[in-house]
Structure formats: C-alpha cells, structure tokens
Amino acid sequence: MARGALHAHMDNNPVERAARGVHNGPLVPSAPNPPSNTTPNAPEPRAFPSLASLAPRAKSSLMALVRLGAAARHAPKIVKRLAGVADDAVDEALQALLGESFADRMAKVPLTLGPSGVDAFGLDPEWTKYVILTVATLHRKYFRTEIHGIENVPAGRVLLVANHSGQIPIDGALIAASMLMDASPPRFVRAMVEKWALSLPYVSLFFTRVGQVVGVPENAHRLLSQEEVLLVFPEGTRGIAKTFDQRYKLTEFGLGFMRLAMETGTPIVPVAVVGGEEQYVSIANVEAVAKLLHAPVFPIIPQLFLPGGQLPLPTKYRLWFGEPMRFSGDPDDDDAVIEEKVWLVRQTIQSMVNRGLKERKHIFW
Secondary structure, three states, X not given: OOHHXXXXXXXXXXXXXXXXXXXXXXXXXXXXXXXXXXXXOOOOOOOOOOHHHOOXXXXXXXXXXXXXXXXXXHHHHHHHHHHHHHHHHHHHHHHHHHOOOHHHHHHOOOOOXXXXXXXXXXXXXXXXXXXXXXXXXXXXXXXXXXXXXXXXXXXXXXXXXXXXXXXOOHHHHHXXXXXXXXXXXXXXXXXXXXXXXXXXXOHHHHHHHOOOEEOOHHHHHHHHHOOOEEEEOOOOHHHHOOOHHHOOOOOOOOOHHHHHHHHHOOOEEEEEXXXXXXXXXXXXXXHHHHHHOOOOOOEEOHHHHOOOOOOOOOOOOEEEEOOOEOOOOOOOOOHHHHHHHHHHHHXXXXXXXXXXHHHOXXXXX
C-alpha cells in the first residue's frame, strides 16, 4: 500500500485516530510550579512526563488500551457492517445455486406467515436462508444429487415416504433441497422430528425456526390441512442407524403414516434414497452406551477416528420419486389390515432402492 494511501486509511480509522491523539499529547498535565511561599528545603512536586517521553513499552501498552476502548465504542457499527457484507455474500451464493434470488424462489413457495414473519409452527424464512445455503451446497456440490421422477409429486397435500440411512439425517435434508430447488413449483418440506432430538441444547429452537415439527399426530394433521408436503421415515432410528452389513435392507415400517394418509385422504409418494448408507460406515451399535447416554443408538464408525473422517464421505446421492399411491378404508382398522397396506409401500420402496443400486455404476460418481 502506498504511504499516502496508508495515511489516508489511518486517518479514516476512528480507533487509530484515538490512539494517535493520546500518543501525541501529554499523559496528564504537568504539575504547576510551587507557590513562592513554600518551605525552601521542601521537595519539589513531581512533574508528570508526556506520553512521548515514556519508554516505548509503556507507550505501546497504553496505546493498546486506547485502541481497545475506541474499538469497543465503534464495535456496533463494525459488526453491523460485517453482518451486511456477510448477508450480501449469502444472497450471491444462493443466487448462483438457485438460479434466481432467494426472495424470488421463496415467493413461489406457498407459506402462511403471520404478522411477525413466522408461521404457526415457528418457521422463519430469514433463518432458513442460511440453512438452505448449506443444504443447497451439499445437494449441488458435495453429494451431486441426481433426481428422478420429481414430477410425480402432486400439488397440494402429500406424504413423502422414504427409506432412512446414513447415521445422520442428510437424506432428509437432500430430499427437502430437491423439492425446493428442482421441483416446479418449488415446495417447502416439513419433517416430523423425533421427540428425543428436541431435548438436545439449542436443537429445539433451530428445528422450529427452519420449519420442522415434533412428530405427533396433531402436528401432522394440521400441516396436511394446510396442504403442506410432509416427509416421513417409517423406519425411524432403526433405519438411519443400520450397520454396513445391513445397508439398503429396509427395516420394519411403523403404521402411523398409513393411518394418517387414510384419515386425511393424502396421497403417498414413495421415495428411494441411494448413496446414504456409505457416507458413514457403521460396524456396530453399542446398546449399553446408548442407554447410558439416553440416546436411541450409539454407532461405532471407524472413519471418525481418521483425520478428516468426521465429514461424511462424498458419495453420490440418487433420489427416485415414485408414482403417488392412494389408500382408502377405515384408519382405525386392526393393525393386521393396516400392515398389509404398509407392506405394499415398503415393498415398493425396496424395489425402487434395488433398481437404483443396480443402475448406479459407482458409489462416488
């Protein structure tokens, strides 16, 4: 930087101006001369030196304190300016990923927001913007997700029923990203969150602000009455925590989603996810430790102990959306009756997964 430009930069810096002002002036005024009627042998009052005459180390220490004080006074303005720069950077990155501005994309998404800018479940679009940037980057750049059959998702209320895998719910995030980024018109996906997850610090507020809700029937009915897209993983934690030797073998499905679909007249779109089972390779689940930690599972994942292994492996995800399935009948029928319908959905998804595994050429591309 040229000397003139450097001086101009320092002149415009309020912290530097404050420090230089102290450096060039006296530390405290010198003591006045003693009055003429003082005792002749009395010691003269001590004169305080200016800052310029102090030792370099003392000057540096005091100037550092002055800079800290000036920085504290100007911190709100600086933080606000940095936040504005960061927000602009997020908007630019999202526009590159979405092909349009975030505001334009969200304007096409049917949402019912209250006067405070959030919906009845606490969804805040401003929060979701930053989450969507992360998820969209994973979707487009890291996992390079392939989408098949997304046009099968009908308008209005719908249940997306998918196989679950991967130790952490990245599969759910990518399904939601595909509905927002690849569906026309874009849709916002709600996921039913396990109750235990909301007991984790800060997780409850985060899930609420990004539109996810506790998996209870009352919330599901309300969302579907608002014509929302609801994502369901009937395998639950049994599916997401499968060990590697059980990969892509669907576990038993719960019955609740079928009763919900029948009661509300909601179509079910089967979704097959291929690519998640290899991102974190689990070799065992230690049930004793899981019980001790009050967690549903405690997987043993060797890659976590390797440098960089904490990140999921960059497998290539593939999502298949099947044709809608509609079921009628009494939602309060015996479990045996409901299980037959659930078995049909489970077998449909298993067949889609098997076909996807057969078609893919490699785990990573």
